[in-house]
Amino acid sequence: MQxxxxxxxxxxxxxxxxxxxxxxxxxxxxxxxxTHMEIGWEHEYLQRIFSFLAPHVEVVQFDQRGIGLSDxxxxxxxxxxxxxxxxxxxxxxxxxxxxxxxxxxGGVMSQFFAAMYPDRVDKLIxxxxxxPSRYYAQAQRLVxxxxxxxxSSQEVWDRFQSVAAGWPDNAQEFVDWFMPSQSSNEAFVRxxxxxxxxxxxxRDFRRQIESVFGLDAxxxxxxxxxxxxxxxxxxxxxxxxxxxxxxxxxxxxxxxLEVAGDDHFSWALPNWRDxxxxxxxxxxxxxxxxxxxxRFATVLFTDIVDSTRQSAAVGDAKWHETIDAHDRLARKxxxxxxxxxxxxTGDGLLVVFxxxxxxxxxxxxxxxxxxxxGVEIRAGVHAGEIEVHDDLDxxxxxVNLAARVEQAARDGEFWASSxxxxxxxxxxxxxxxxxxxxxxxxDGKWRLFAVELQ
Numbered sequence: 264m265q266x267x268x269x270x271x272x273x274x275x276x277x278x279x280x281x282x283x284x285x286x287x288x289x290x291x292x293x294x295x296x297x298t299h300m301e302i303g304w305e306h307e308y309l310q311r312i313f314s315f316l317a318p319h320v321e322v323v324q325f326d327q328r329g330i331g332l333s334d335x336x337x338x339x340x341x342x343x344x345x346x347x348x349x350x351x352x353x354x355x356x357x358x359x360x361x362x363x364x365x366x367x368x369g370g371v372m373s374q375f376f377a378a379m380y381p382d383r384v385d386k387l388i389x390x391x392x393x394x395p396s397r398y399y400a401q402a403q404r405l406v407x408x409x410x411x412x413x414x415s416s417q418e419v420w421d422r423f424q425s426v427a428a429g430w431p432d433n434a435q436e437f438v439d440w441f442m443p444s445q446s447s448n449e450a451f452v453r454x455x456x457x458x459x460x461x462x463x464x465x466r467d468f469r470r471q472i473e474s475v476f477g478l479d480a481x482x483x484x485x486x487x488x489x490x491x492x493x494x495x496x497x498x499x500x501x502x503x504x505x506x507x508x509x510x511x512x513x514x515x516x517x518x519x520l521e522v523a524g525d526d527h528f529s530w531a532l533p534n535w536r537d538x539x540x541x542x543x544x545x546x547x548x549x550x551x552x553x554x555x556x557x558r559f560a561t562v563l564f565t566d567i568v569d570s571t572r573q574s575a576a577v578g579d580a581k582w583h584e585t586i587d588a589h590d591r592l593a594r595k596x597x598x599x600x601x602x603x604x605x606x607x608t609g610d611g612l613l614v615v616f617x618x619x620x621x622x623x624x625x626x627x628x629x630x631x632x633x634x635x636x637g638v639e640i641r642a643g644v645h646a647g648e649i650e651v652h653d654d655l656d657x658x659x660x661x662v663n664l665a666a667r668v669e670q671a672a673r674d675g676e677f678w679a680s681s682x683x684x685x686x687x688x689x690x691x692x693x694x695x696x697x698x699x700x701x702x703x704x705x706d707g708k709w710r711l712f713a714v715e716l717q
Contacts, residue, residue: 264314266304269332272325272355274348280332281325281352285317288385288546289361292324293349293369293376295528296471299331299462300324305594306454307604311655312530312539319543319551323361325352327369329471331462339474345372346379353383362386362546367502367527368393368475374510377491378483386546387491390538391499391527394506394513395480402509411500411525419501420476427469431459440500442531444524450607451531453587484514491517492545494538498525518545536654553653561622561646561683562662563602564669565593565629566611568639577637586610589638593629600625605657611640611669615657619646619686623714626677627692630716634675643669644714645680660705667702671711681710 267284282300303309316322326333328340328348340348349372353361362385365373370392377384394402406413414422426437434456438445445451463471491514495507504521511519522529522537529538540551567573567589574582597604597614600621605613616622626642633640645668647661664680672678679687684694693715699708 264310264317266301269301270355272351274328274351275344277328277334277336277348279325279328279334279348279352281323281355283321283323283356284313285320285322287318287320289358290316290320290322290546291349291353291358291361291363292322293363293365293373294324294327295367295369296475297330297459297462297468298324298326299458300326301332302458302461306451306458307606307655308451308531312535314655315536315539315653316543319547319549320362323352323356323358327471329474330467335467335470339470342372342375342478342480345478346376349373349376350380350383359383360385362388364388364390364542365392366390368478371475371478371480374480374487375483377489378480378486381488384489387487387489388494388542388545389491389507389510390494391496391502391529392506392510393478393502394509395482395484397482398484398509398513401512402505405505405508405512407504409497410505411498411503413503413505423472423476427465427472430463430465430468431456434459441528442526443500444526444533445531448607449609450590453590457587457591484510487514487517490545491515492520492542493517494520494522494542496522496524496526496529496532498523499527500525501527551653555653556651557648557659558651559647560649560651560657560661561616561619561644562649562657562665563614563616563622563626563642563644564608564611564666565614565626565640565642566608566669568641568674570610573637573639585637588636589633592632592636596625596628596632600628603655605655613657613662615649619644619683620690620692622646623679623683623687623690623692627714627716630675630677639675641669641672641674642677643667643672643679644677644683646683646686664702664705664709667705668709668711671700671702672713677714677716679712679714681712684712 267282271278363373370389493511495504511517524532602614602616622644645665649657649659694712697711
């Protein structure tokens with residue numbers, strides 16, 4: 264998908280950034296504590312969520328006042344002012360009615376809005392969000408085995424203050440608490456650090472915490488009339504699942520969906536479709552089909568050469584800056600060559616292109632430009648038929664073969680299979696024969712070629 268244009272809605276004296284994409288019934292995403300719409304599109308985990316939603320619903324998302332691309336207010340906003348922001352965004356896109364997806368703190372806004380403006384809400388989805396304080400005693404009776412520990416308000420406040428004290432240099436702490444499924448994914452943690460820096464200054468983040476910590480919709484949930492689905496991740500460490508259960512118990516005729524996992528920001532969960540499939544069916548009335556499409560593609564793998572040695576040579580702090588620059592530059596080059604990052608693979612990337620010339624040109628650019636910032640990589644490319652899944656992941660022999668070509672490549676070199684070399688005959692790229700190689704898991708021997716980098 265192309266990144267949608269960022270536009271602005273006027274709410275009082277403030278301008279709120281929003282984006283609109285997709286086709287189908289209107290869905291307004293009322294966001295969580297910290298967002299930055301344009302940076303969110305950089306990462307393949309969020310890209311796949313948006314790409315999956317787009318064929319089924321028309322989505323509008325916005326950055327809350329005080330965060331991301333939206334204006335900063337002079338004082339902490341009230342819940343009523345936040346509700347006014349929802350009205351402003353809906354009016355800006357010309358929606359008289361829409362379904363709402365309230366995420367985390369955005370769920371409190373959505374609860375209150377649905378009670379105040381029932382004529383403007385088609386359906387309501389509350390995801391990993393907060394129940395009003397008056398129902399906490401009732402929620403305590405709904406605790407189940409396997410739930411995350413129920414922290415006291417003071418403990419939650421202290422945890423937020425710890426995150427705020429280290430903002431924006433504590434991406435690991437942020438991921439460990441909000442998205443523990445990705446705690447060991449170093450590339451993801453690095454990207455979250457970039458997301459932190461660009462979404463909020465330390466002061467912005469602290470003000471956001473202070474402004475949302477006391478949000479409470481009171482008895483509004485008892486007055487919700489829209490069809491409602493409550494979705495909660497069972498092991499959510501920020502807001503325990505008992506809060507979702509009590510919302511579903513109190514909101515009239517609400518459906519409840521509980522999903523395995525521990526992430527508060529569930530878009531990073533490996534089983535994210537366990538949430539999106541029922542959500543789409545709830546919104547559209549149509550069950551989501553699981554399909555995989557076979558198509559021809561060029562597959563490129565990259566990997567940083569001996570990152571431990573390179574890190575030791577320049578020092579941890581300098582290497583952290585360098586590897587962060589690697590991530591930004593690599594994704595920029597992939598985008599320039601019309602590729603799509605499928606996933607990070609430790610110290611490298613898996614990328615897919617429509618044709619071999621794009622993959623070869625991107626591989627050359629990656630090797631050369633990353634070397635210029637002090638990062639040496641090896642890369643491998645192959646072209647063939649792959650299987651593209653609903654979640655945009657890819658599989659097949661062609662993917663496995665591209666991985667083996669990268670693993671066979673010498674340090675600092677970019678190798679191609681004979682398939683790619685043959686398809687590129689007559690083009691501008693130059694290939695040097697590196698002989699035949701057995702490739703693990705692939706029948707026979709394959710002739711491989713080094714792509715000239717200069």
